[in-house]
Amino acid sequence: MTSQALAVQTAEYQRRGMLMTMMTAAAMATALLLSQASPSNAQARPVTFADLAEQVSPSVVNITTSTTIAGKTGPQGVVPEGSPFEDFFKDLQDPEGDAPRKSEALGSGFVVSADGYIVTNNHVIEGADEILIEFFPGGEAGVPATLIGTDKNTDIAVLKVDLEDLPFVSFGDSNAPGARVGDWVMAMGNPLGQGFSVSAGIVSARNRALSGTYDDYIQTDAAINRGNSGGPLFNMDGDVVGVNTAILSPNGGSIGIGFAMSSAVVESVVDQLKEFGETRRGWLGVRIQDVTPDMVDAIDGLDMAKGALVTDVPTGPAEDAGMVAGDLITSFDGIEIKDTRELVKIVGNSPVGKEVPMIVLRNGEVIDLTVVLGRRETSEAVAFPASTEAPAAPESENLLGMSLSEITPDLTEQFGLGDVIGLVITDIAADSDAATKGIIAGDLIVEAGRQSVTTVADFEAQIEAAREAGRKSILLLLRRGGDPRFEALLID
Numbered sequence: 001m002t003s004q005a006l007a008v009q010t011a012e013y014q015r016r017g018m019l020m021t022m023m024t025a026a027a028m029a030t031a032l033l034l035s036q037a038s039p040s041n042a043q044a045r046p047v048t049f050a051d052l053a054e055q056v057s058p059s060v061v062n063i064t065t066s067t068t069i070a071g072k073t074g075p076q077g078v079v080p081e082g083s084p085f086e087d088f089f090k091d092l093q094d095p096e097g098d099a100p101r102k103s104e105a106l107g108s109g110f111v112v113s114a115d116g117y118i119v120t121n122n123h124v125i126e127g128a129d130e131i132l133i134e135f136f137p138g139g140e141a142g143v144p145a146t147l148i149g150t151d152k153n154t155d156i157a158v159l160k161v162d163l164e165d166l167p168f169v170s171f172g173d174s175n176a177p178g179a180r181v182g183d184w185v186m187a188m189g190n191p192l193g194q195g196f197s198v199s200a201g202i203v204s205a206r207n208r209a210l211s212g213t214y215d216d217y218i219q220t221d222a223a224i225n226r227g228n229s230g231g232p233l234f235n236m237d238g239d240v241v242g243v244n245t246a247i248l249s250p251n252g253g254s255i256g257i258g259f260a261m262s263s264a265v266v267e268s269v270v271d272q273l274k275e276f277g278e279t280r281r282g283w284l285g286v287r288i289q290d291v292t293p294d295m296v297d298a299i300d301g302l303d304m305a306k307g308a309l310v311t312d313v314p315t316g317p318a319e320d321a322g323m324v325a326g327d328l329i330t331s332f333d334g335i336e337i338k339d340t341r342e343l344v345k346i347v348g349n350s351p352v353g354k355e356v357p358m359i360v361l362r363n364g365e366v367i368d369l370t371v372v373l374g375r376r377e378t379s380e381a382v383a384f385p386a387s388t389e390a391p392a393a394p395e396s397e398n399l400l401g402m403s404l405s406e407i408t409p410d411l412t413e414q415f416g417l418g419d420v421i422g423l424v425i426t427d428i429a430a431d432s433d434a435a436t437k438g439i440i441a442g443d444l445i446v447e448a449g450r451q452s453v454t455t456v457a458d459f460e461a462q463i464e465a466a467r468e469a470g471r472k473s474i475l476l477l478l479r480r481g482g483d484p485r486f487e488a489l490l491i492d
Helices: 003-044 050-059 086-090 263-276 293-298 340-348 376-383 409-415 456-468
Strands: 060-069 101-111 117-121 130-134 143-151 156-161 184-189 197-208 217-220 232-234 240-247 258-262 287-290 308-312 328-332 355-362 365-372 402-406 423-428 444-448 473-480 483-490
Touching (some): 050 060, 060 117, 060 184, 117 240, 117 263, 130 156, 143 263, 156 263, 184 217, 184 240, 240 263, 258 263, 293 473, 423 456
Antiparallel strands (some): 117 156, 130 143, 308 328
16 A cells, blocks of 8 residues: 555544544533433432332221111012912022111221321212221221211211321322322222222323312322222322322223312311311302303403303392392402302302402493302302293294293293293294204393393394494393393394
């Protein structure tokens, strides 16, 4: 090889060596960055839940309930009395005939105080004649518990055992970091009667509503099965952020969709049950409904669908504060109100007798009110008695998709109107906007455009006034069997 060729080859080797050195340095730098990042990742994802499980397990309990059930068991009425086969089928029946028998059920719970208060679900102990508590292995078993109080609205119950110096857990803030969507959580309980069991997962969703007025469920994919009901859902600090209550499943087993009532709801309920043996929720004393997008144009001063629209104000705290039907509640106790569900929860979690500032929108004007809350459990049924549905009506001509009539004795009897004023809807066109809004024959129009109407001429005048004001819809206050609600109907 010539000296010139050797020099070229040596230069090439040197260039490649420098390139390899640069690549190695870059790889080392990348590895260093990854190694620096890995500790935080490791902290975000627990290597083990063993320490947490060991910490909180002594406070989790299994609950066994027994209920007395009367009646015969086994095949009944298989053959007629006096049949030659009667003696044969008697052998398949309960030998004690109509004698009462015991039915047992299993659930979970957790201790919240050293002196023996235990939280579980209402449905775990409802109707039970006897409640027995089993503590974590190594602790007491078969300990009788006394029922302190229940709340069916949130499915929470508080029990008490006659023991002292018990290990217990505390409630955490289910709205704070640690219970965000994606955060790790751990469930404990007695699934399918198999004894103490731990499962882990993440918070899948927040603020889920199932069927209750005060629902605020945490959804999790931590395995929850029958028997887990009433058990705790822990954050990584060992605080209870939820009470495992329900699952969504086509087969009755866990498919990763479980629900725990949030501690934001449970903690105040438990405090009231411990103190009073019952709940004492704040009560505003109004009927309300959500504002729909098609109502926005019909409500002065409103630019988007939000707040709680008042449909009725009976005798009670709201009336004393000066509230009237048609007011739109936009703020309660300094909290902006997005919808009726939010208002109901805030009011219900407020103390009875509390003096609360409110802001309402009335005919385009912002008005400040102050209300002293009553108690829902003792006042609501009296203020809002049950009502009945109106019967169907014969066909007739319509206006805005509705046939209207002034109140007559015959219509009062036909629709059970009672002592009311307004216009009776006697028929609805099937393809009308009114029909799509759920308005039916027998409904009573009390107001149109926030003005009382008692004649068809009154109604037509309010429609014309809305058109002259450039509105596309008109707001109606309707009543059905005494229950009021607002609807916005298109007038174009």
